Amino acid sequence: MARINPKFTTELQSYGAFDTNACYNCGNCTAVCSLSDEDNSFPRKMVRYSVLGLENEIQTSLEPWLCYYCGDCSATCPREAEPGELMMSLRRYLTSKYDWTGLSGMLYKSLSTSVIAFVLLAVGVIWFASSLNFEPELLLHYGHYFEMSAIGSVFLLILLPNLIRMWNMVIRKPKVNVSFSAYLKSYSELIVHMFTQKRTLGCDDSQTRWFQHLILVIGYLSLLFTTVFLDWFATDSSFILVLGYLESAVIFSVTFIFMIGRLSKKTQVSKNSHPSDWFFVIWLFLMGLSAFVVRLFIDLDILETNIWMYLIHLTVLVQWAIIIVPFGKWTHFLYRSFAMYFEKLKSLSIS
Amino acid sequence: MKKKIGVYVCHCGGNISDYVDVEKVRAEIEKDESVFLSKTTMFACADSNQKDMVTDIAEKQLDGAVVASCSPTLHLLTFSAVAERAGLNKYNYIHANIREQASWAHSDDKVGATEKAIQIVKAAVAKVKRSNALEPFRVAATNAVAVVGAGIAGLRSAIQLAESGAQVYLIEREFFVGGRVAQWDDLFVSKETGKELITRLYDKAMNHKNITLFTGAEIIENSGSVGNISLKVKIAPRHMKLDCNEGNLGKAIEVCPVVVPDKFNFNITTRKAIYHNFPGEYPQLPVIDIENCTRCGECEKVCENVDFSQKDEFLNIKVGSVLLATGFDPYEPKNDEFGYKTIDNVVTLPQFKRLVHYCDDKLVYKGKEVKNVAYIYCVGSRQVDGDNKYCSRYCCTATIHAAITAKKKYKDLYNFHFNRGIRTYGKQEVLYDESSRLGDIYLQSFEDHPPVVSKEGDKTIVTINDILTADKTLEVEADLVVLVTGMVPRQDNSIGSLLKIPRGRDNFFNEIHMKLRPVETVIDGVTIAGASQGPKNIMESMNSSLAAATKSFSLIASGELSLSPTIAKIDVDNCGWCGKCDDACPFSALTKTDVNGKLVAAVNESVCKGCGMCMPVCPSNAIELIGYTDNQIESMIDALVSTD
Structure with missing residues (x-):
């Protein structure tokens, strides 16, 4: 038994959903969706839940994460109800429901809040830098120190609790009976999907999007490793040096392609860009580019006289690590792969 | 006895002649001395043959x-x-079927088929x-039509008939015109209200000299037949003098x-025993509901126009045709059908429409503000178990229209449509x-699992297994449940019984x-119009x-009716009036x-259809059917069974 709540659509629209009321239940979206099978009506089930405002059902659903937005449903919708974009909005909605701090929701729903947060952090960085008298050596030292501590604290304080909340919503609360061995047996699912996103392969006709995304993920993760653990900005190893250049170049090139895509709106997936989508892709681009230039400045030995360049990089980095990673679109990296893991657990559950 | 008969035997291309030896048929028939001319023809129906026949009949004086x-x-x-064109009376032409009855039926037996064809x-x-x-027969037709019912269908028919030139008696049982449509406000698709439509038609009808309106009137007797129908009309009094003073009436x-x-x-409000339906109702003259009036006389004291001395009036009118536009009744749900009359906030669609009319800023029912409205469709229509198998056609549209009207009129109103498939065709x-x-939510079920209305504490809950959500059980907390009731025939069928109008399933x-x-x-x-028919x-x-107006008028337009002569005829000498023929006649x-002092049966020539039902029941064989007399049959x- 579920009680209908027609007010929910208004809330969902603040996450970017379009006119869900336009849906007249024709089922075209389900007919074209490659994920739809006899047991699961993608994406119509979620559309219907959204129209009826069945929040509990939505929160226990993994479906939004299993959709990789090929956009076929939106392209075939005779009422232009944009079911694909609805799934996207549901991911934002779920992200904010998983987040114990509630900041995700605030940032998703309000552009001005996001802008204020970005500005405050930028001011903070500059204030901090001024307190160090813009001393390049100290700045680089603290910058590196920030990277390491941010990774640890964001994961422990925000991401881990949120993943546990997600598990609670989709496994524990709906009383999915999972044996301990199932958790162990299925972990490979998590790793494979986290690093390959191979599910996307079933979605598009062309594999380009999957390939671009894959090298971006690999580029991003390895640049993270290269800067944090191999200390790229201070390295003497020419191998690490070149590796860093390569990785940052991959990042800003691929994100540049993505930005062009979002501007030209040629594919269904890039037609509707929420501010959070722009923040994600622009900050990733800026991260790659600024890291590249900073290292270039170091190699040309002009960084000390042009410390503003490092300040830009540090600002982007701080904003990225404190806003986008814990509360923004970055989280889809975790939720998507954990959703695949939980889905596997559900399929193994003793019913 | 005719002595110059022409016989034409048709090949029908080969349809007949492939199995029946048409030449042999012709030769056999020719032997009859009354047969003056006999021919075979490839296609009797062909233009050339028709022309030949006309020439034969005319020139040879057949x-x-x-x-x-x-x-x-x-x-x-x-x-x-063809016979008429050649100057021969059409009843002197007889058709013989040798294709369906001989060649096609006996294609396996050519000799037998030929013999049968000859017979x-x-x-x-x-x-x-x-x-x-x-x-x-030619019967003079009265140039007048009685239109029964002054709802939108009756008014429109009356105007059409009057404009065609007929005298129209518009007979309305209620004291006010407009029927159901006068009860509605905005209508789809124009913004015109039901009252405005009725006003427009009423003004037009009242300004036409050919239309006479009777309110509070009923036909109580009927005699005669098409062209000349005599009706007795009973007119109930309004108990008000015609020239009223509006101030005192109030x-x-x-x-x-x-x-x-x-x-x-629809009983959601009350009225007094002296009333009119709404200001500006037509005719603009109140009426005293004499059944409920206690004759206390209070009104008489303040209003000089009250007149309790008025009595029923009776009027005899003569018309050529009757047009029935008696409308429908809204289905009245049974007790406890979806909580009707057992749960306090369950109403019907007509009631809801009137409620929306009366509530201005807030939708309030029984003192409580309404935010969630649940509409349950197909109540009393498309019944699986009941008699009303039909779809009432108007209700899906009317409900959605009412829902949109309410949604636009009141803030934060939510509509939930529990339907069985929407038919806004x-x-x-x-x-x-x-x-x-606008955000209305549609939930659908099959007829075998209708939604359930129940009470949980002081809340009314509507539950459904929604087939649009994979049969999931869903519920809505409804402040008002609206039963979308369809149309049913008028409960009072007295006019139908009086005129013997058959009713469908x-x-x-x-x-x-x-x-x-x-x-x-x-x-x-008798013609039928509007929702009286369905x-x-x-x-x-x-x-x-x-x-219906056009059809009714076409019967009387020429001033006379031409009726078939093949009807029953009474042999007055043999008839002793036993009444058996009257019992057998389906048309009275x-x-x-x-x-001359003898009781016998008489045939009403304009009513008799020549069906022949009376002939076999007559004990003295005193009835003949013209055109099919005993002698002829x-x-x-004899000819069929003769062997020579």
Whole structure:
């Protein structure tokens, strides 16, 4: 038994959903969706839940994460109800429901809040830098120190609790009976999907999007490793040096392609860009580019006289690590792969 | 006895001649000395042959004709017309069917088929020998039509008839015109209200000299037949003098102590025993509801126009045709059907529409503000177990229209449509679109799992297994449940019984042919319009009203009616009036009459259809059917069985 709540659509629209009321239940979206099978009506089930405002059902659903937005449903919708974009909005909605701090929701729903947060952090960085008298050596030292501590604290304080909340919503609360061995047996699912996103392969006709995304993920993760653990900005190893250049170049090139895509709106997936989508892709681009230039400045030995360049990089980095990673679109990296893991657990559950 | 008969035997291409030796048939028939001319022809129906026949009949002065060809259903009228064109009375033409009855039926036996064909043609010749020239009866038709019911269908029909030139008696049982449509506000698709539509028609009707309106009037007697129908009309008094003073009337209503549920508002409000339905109601003259009036006399004290001395009036009118536009009743749900009358906030769609009319800023029912409205569709229509198998056609549109109206009128109102498939057909689909864009929620179930209305504490809950959400059980907390009730036939069928109008399985008045004769009834001269025939929306009612008006007028337009002469005839010498023929007659065409002191049966020529039901029941064989006399039929039988 579920009680209908027609007010929910208004809330969902603040996450970017379009006119869900336009849906007249024709089922075209389900007919074209490659994920739809006899047991699961993608994406119509979620559309219907959204129209009826069945929040509990939505929160226990993994479906939004299993959709990789090929956009076929939106392209075939005779009422232009944009079911694909609805799934996207549901991911934002779920992200904010998983987040114990509630900041995700605030940032998703309000552009001005996001802008204020970005500005405050930028001011903070500059204030901090001024307190160090813009001393390049100290700045680089603290910058590196920030990277390491941010990774640890964001994961422990925000991401881990949120993943546990997600598990609670989709496994524990709906009383999915999972044996301990199932958790162990299925972990490979998590790793494979986290690093390959191979599910996307079933979605598009062309594999380009999957390939671009894959090298971006690999580029991003390895640049993270290269800067944090191999200390790229201070390295003497020419191998690490070149590796860093390569990785940052991959990042800003691929994100540049993505930005062009979002501007030209040629594919269904890039037609509707929420501010959070722009923040994600622009900050990733800026991260790659600024890291590249900073290292270039170091190699040309002009960084000390042009410390503003490092300040830009540090600002982007701080904003990225404190806003986008814990509360923004970055989280889809975790939720998507954990959703695949939980889905596997559900399929193994003793019913 | 005819002595110069022409016989034409048709090959029908080969349809007949492949199995029947048509030349042999012709040769056999030729032997009959009354047969003056006999021919075979490749296609009797061909233009060239028709011309030859006309020439033959006219030049050779033939006094009878037979064509032996296909079924009379196909070509009887063709050859009757040929006979008439040649100056031969069409009743002196007899059709013989040797295709369906001989060649096609006996294609395995050519000799037998030929023999049978010969017998069939001989029988036709035997009949034509004894045939008489007959002329149609001509009956003067009264140029007047009684239109029963002054709802939107009746008003529109009346205007159409009056404009065509007929005198119209518009007979309304209620004291005010407008019927159901006067009860509605905004209508789809124009913004015009029901009252505005009625006002427009009323003004037009009242300004036409040919239309006489009777309110509080009922037909209580009926006699005669198409062209000349006599009706007795009972007119109930309003108990008000005609020239009223509006100011005092208000006072009279104010002082009346009797309070009764107001039927005009489907009992959601009350009215006094002296009332009018709403300001500006037509006729603009209140009425005293004498059944509920206690005769306390309070109104008389303040209003000089009250007149309790008025009595029923009776009026005899004569019309050529009757047009029935008696409308429908809204379905009244059974007790506890979806909580009706057992759960406090369950109303019907008509009640809801009146409620929306009366609530201005907030929708309030029984003192509580309404935010969530649940509409349950198909109540009393498309019944699985009940008698009403039909779809009431108007309700999906009317409900969605009412829901949109309410949504726009009141803030934060939510509509939930518990339907069995939405049927906003045709142009009305835009309403469905508008409603879903406004956020109305549609939930659907099959007929075997209807939604359930129940009470949980002081909350009313509607539950459904929604087939649009994979049969998931869903519930809505409803502040008001609206039962979308369809149309049912008028509970009071007195006019139908009086005029003997047959009713269909759905109990609405039945037309002769749903597609080809949609406004005529088997009772000659009586046509049906609007929702009296079955559920219709206003648009469809207008179509049928105009059709019925045209059909009624066509009967009387020429001032006389031409009726078939093939009817029953009484042999006065043999008849002793036993009444058996009257019992057998399905059209009440036989009456007892006195001929020179002797009681005998008489045939009403304009009512008799010539069906022949009276003939076999007559103990003294005193009834003949003109055109099918015993003599003619017996001669045919003799011919069929003769062996020479």
